Amino acid sequence: MIDLYYWTTPNGHKITLFLEEAGLPYRIVPINIGKGEQFQPDFLHIAPNNRIPAIVDNAPAGGGEPISIFESGAILLYLAEKTGQFLAADPRVRIDTLQWLFWQMGGLGPMAGQNHHFVQYAPETIPYAIDRYVKETARLYAVLNKRLADREFIAGADYSIADMACYPWIVPHERQRQNLADFPHLARWFEAIRQRPATVRAYALAEQINKAPVMDEAAKKLLFGQDADTVTKA
Template sequence: MTIEVWTWPTPNGHKVHIALEELDLPYTVVPVNIGAGEQFRDDFLAITPNHRIPAIVDPDGPGGKPLSLFESGAILVYLAEKAGRLVPADPAARYACLQWLMFQMGGVGPMFGQYGHFHSYAPERIPYAMDRYAKEVQRLHRVLEKRLSGSEYLAGDEYSIADIATFPWIRLPERRGIDLAHYPAVQRWHDAIAARPAVRRGVEVLSERQRRGPMTDQERENMFGATQFKVR
């Protein structure tokens, strides 16, 4: 049965696209245009009360019953366990995988997102915020560099959902003022993952719907303004 993926072409969306492609799980895409405010539609809120992409609906969930799930990290764990791949079987390696997955969820994603907001989308330039998140992005790259200098992948010798979660945030480093030449181990890891056919397919999902050009006032309101704080 086909998994519905409610998504948009963002790093968090790409995580799930890549995982589905790597795991050969059949899926259909339900676009949720976050610039147009579609994340606030009732049908999407019925799946995720947090009105953030991505979310999935698996008609063949545990026990053969439908399952809806939000939060990209939880989705990756679910998909990997459903397919029996991309999470190491060895207990120590499994916890290493989950550790680096949580590192992405709690560190890389939020901090890189704040960098993008204050450097590209905030209505006013706030030097303190811009400097803080630029330094945090650099620090997190140093953490990854140290890990990948001694390990082929984040969880160890095996490619896993920890790598899938992190890669979309590391690609296009120029958007965060990063030159991967300063992080050779991260560069090696990035290039190896970018060359994977499933990854190439995953980052192309909804690429034709990607916003081009400056953000409009309405898009800014839908993504960062008071609309998201409305009581629902």
């Protein structure tokens, strides 16, 4: 059984996408980041960066003590290796998948995240920041669109952890001020993943867990006001 420490963010969705696709038994432990539950000592023991998602695999391959993992990319890689699914054995396809997984972790996620912050949540409008991150998000969309021009999925013919990593960051494209019609190959890929039964199940689950996804002022202060003292005092 996998314990998934989860909230309804793009990084959280990555892991439910995998677990639903693979059919692994799992139990969700909700971590409401808007209420500060990510600072609970039990969670910090598993995820010292006080971020979701994290997992505990209570039945690791080979037996032994449970294994805990934080960081969504590391979790996807771990689950792919555990199950032998969504990460090809062929070394060329495997490295192709991994480099696009890391592209998402180092580029698409952080840049789209800054886009969300300055467009949606910043206490004041900062035109330079909005322009900077909206344009960079568009550039990254264009990179992915070009990649998908001659292949069904990011790493080729087969759905992989690279697709699972990227898809949730494209879901809020309208909030990122992006028009999918400008990226037709990306739009085709997006629609194909959106219709997968596992994707439907994963996002339906999110709606059950977070029935009122509203970012109030207290949550903004908690999420966006962290500094070194946040770590040392936790």
